[in-house]
Amino acid sequence: MRSLLPVLTVVAAILAFWYVACIPMNIHFAAMQAERAGVPVTPEGMAPRREMGAIPLAARNPHIWAETWVQDKPRLPAPHQVAIELWQTTVEKKVTSKRSLVFHGWVTLSATLVGFGIGAVAGVLLAVGIVHSRAMDMSVMPWAIASQTIPILAIAPMIIVVLNSVGVQGLVPKAIISAYLSFFPVVVGMVKGLRSPTPMDLDLMRTWNASRDQTFRKLRLPASVPYLFASLKIGIAASLVGAIVGELPTGAARGLGARLLSGSYYGQTVQIWSALFATAILAAVLVAAIAAMERATLKRMGVGR
Amino acid sequence: MPLVIAAFVLWAAAWWLNIRIANGPAAGSQAAKLGVPAIFGLTLLAMWELIVRGLDLPMVILPAPSMIAERFAASLPILWQDFVQTVVKGALSGYVIGCLAAFGTAILVDRWDFLRRGLMPVGSFVAALPIVGTAPILVMWYGFDWQSKAAVVVVMVFFPVLVNITAGLQETTQMQRDQMKTWAASYWQGFWKLRLPAAMPFVFNGLKISSTLALIGAIVAEFFGSPIVGMGFRISISVGQLALDMVWAEIVVAAIAGSAFYGIVAFIERKVTFWHPSQRG
Structure with missing residues (x-):
């Protein structure tokens, strides 16, 4: 709690900066509107204003600053506009409505969770195989590590379209993308975790005449848990990005990614920003859920703080 | 069969x-x-x-590797143009700007403890968010060309690098810092000669994570609008035409670019942090 005050200060500073940034970003449009409404604006006329930078224009017209925070389609919406839009599209809309962010969020979340589940389980299984088979380790591990350095997200549009052409639509293609994005981080983290017992620990197991299976269940598996959770957190964030990007190519009508895309098609900036914040909140909740599971698990294992 | x-x-x-x-x-x-x-x-x-x-x-489901290789060889000029547009102009410039900005911010954060305690939780929080979602906004602001892609990359790499550099600057022990003080070292002498070198493993960790993020950001941002050149543009347009051999060719380019980018950063890391236990032996 020692850092509560600094954090609040930083957040407040960001919000203040955001409001100030709205002024130059939206001033041109605000000046035009004000002039139409008969409010004097310096300089007069569209043409000289278009030549002018946003900051000098804002400096000369302090009386229309307030107008920059209430526009319909601003270049940069003010924080309260985004907050109101978020509130209206989550709480006040029915969840079955096409304009409800809860609805779109659920479409994205379900694909994320299904894909993440598949990817995480497959990743753990492969990691167990890698630790037990030297051939598998030497064959697969370099590729798993290399896959972390390349933007494999790029094949997402292809998966969507190819599966679409064979008649598979909706949740499954997005889940596949989510699955392979979370798969590799989990493999790499889990292998690291299963290998984390020191030679001394392993020797101790051997002095107790532990079988390979016992060593695995009683030493390697518990030792891997912290590593597993660390990679699960990375994996679920990657899964969410995968599901969102998977919603872009077919111009999908549902999901948070579709909200981002349709917002950018129609210049609905407030919609883009609220969708962006919805994804951020979703990501934060998912990572926090994994972190809570991690704390509970480690506590039950007796190593938690 | x-x-x-x-x-x-x-x-x-x-x-x-x-x-x-x-x-x-x-x-x-x-x-x-x-x-x-x-x-x-x-x-x-x-x-x-x-x-x-x-x-x-059928080719529209999965082209054979030989077809992809053929297409790759036949469209080298296009692939090169896309590479320059997306990787060199978009990803690389954004990466450099983002890392320098993060470095500057990290120095500020390091000097004021209040700022560190405030910005670090916010920074680690933002680093876990799907920042690539800012792409439609930044494309709207900076236009379709590479500047908007660079902007997305800047936002994407900034926080992971900032968090890592700041964590790295905390790495020295009290004893080492006291030693610098007994030698009457100024803040900057202590910074350049002790704390920055000690932070290097962390710095490179951030730089390596960001090298992948930079490419992802530059490619995905092109899905939201681009001129008629670029890897993301080519992927989305070829997917639309069901020219999957071209998509795979672009993915080969992305894979080569990604591993080369990572490899270069890792190579510099080995030269700079040769003293660190993980680099020895």
Whole structure:
């Protein structure tokens, strides 16, 4: 709690900066509107204003600053506009409505969770195989590590379209993308975790005449848990990005990614920003859920703080 | 069908070979370490080729590797243009700007403890968010050309690098800092000679994570609007035309660019942090 005050200060500073940034970003449009409404604006006329930078224009017209925070389609919406839009599209809309962010969020979340589940389980299984088979380790591990350095997200549009052409639509293609994005981080983290017992620990197991299976269940598996959770957190964030990007190519009508895309098609900036914040909140909740599971698990294992 | 059977026979043979090498006397050698994954990768490619040809899969579902290689060789000029647009102009410039900005901010954060305690939780929080979602906004602000892609990359790499540099600058012990003080070192002398070198493993960790993020950001941002050149543009347009061989060719370029980018950062890391235990031996 020692850092509560600094954090609040930083957040407040960001919000203040955001409001100030709205002024130059939206001033041109605000000046035009004000002039139409008969409010004097310096300089007069569209043409000289278009030549002018946003900051000098804002400096000369302090009386229309307030107008920059209430526009319909601003270049940069003010924080309260985004907050109101978020509130209206989550709480006040029915969840079955096409304009409800809860609805779109659920479409994205379900694909994320299904894909993440598949990817995480497959990743753990492969990691167990890698630790037990030297051939598998030497064959697969370099590729798993290399896959972390390349933007494999790029094949997402292809998966969507190819599966679409064979008649598979909706949740499954997005889940596949989510699955392979979370798969590799989990493999790499889990292998690291299963290998984390020191030679001394392993020797101790051997002095107790532990079988390979016992060593695995009683030493390697518990030792891997912290590593597993660390990679699960990375994996679920990657899964969410995968599901969102998977919603872009077919111009999908549902999901948070579709909200981002349709917002950018129609210049609905407030919609883009609220969708962006919805994804951020979703990501934060998912990572926090994994972190809570991690704390509970480690506590039950007796190593938690 | 015989081709499909051949694929599985090949798989079994290659796997047997790999098991022999991995459990044989030469398993620890450098040649085995490179050879085993190479055999595995080549076998997968060969199986892919054989199965696609054996089952006569249509090109719109999965093109064979040979077709992808053909397309790659035939469209080198286009691929090069896309590479320059997306990687050099978009990703690389954004990466440099983002990392420098993060470095500058990290110094500020390091000087004021209040700022560190405030910004670090916010920074680690933001680093976990799907920042690539800012792409439609930044494309709207900076236009379709590479500037908007660079802006997305700046936002994407900024926080991971900032968090890592700041964590790294905390790495020195009280004893080491006291030693600098006994030598009457100024803040900047202590910074350049002790704390920054000590932070380097963390800095490079951030730089390596960001190298992948930069490419992802630049490619995905192009899905939201781009001029008629660029890897993301080519991928989305070729997917629309069901020209999947072109998509795969772009993915090959992305893979080469990604691993080269990462490799260069890792190489510099080895030169700079040669003293660190993880780099020795």
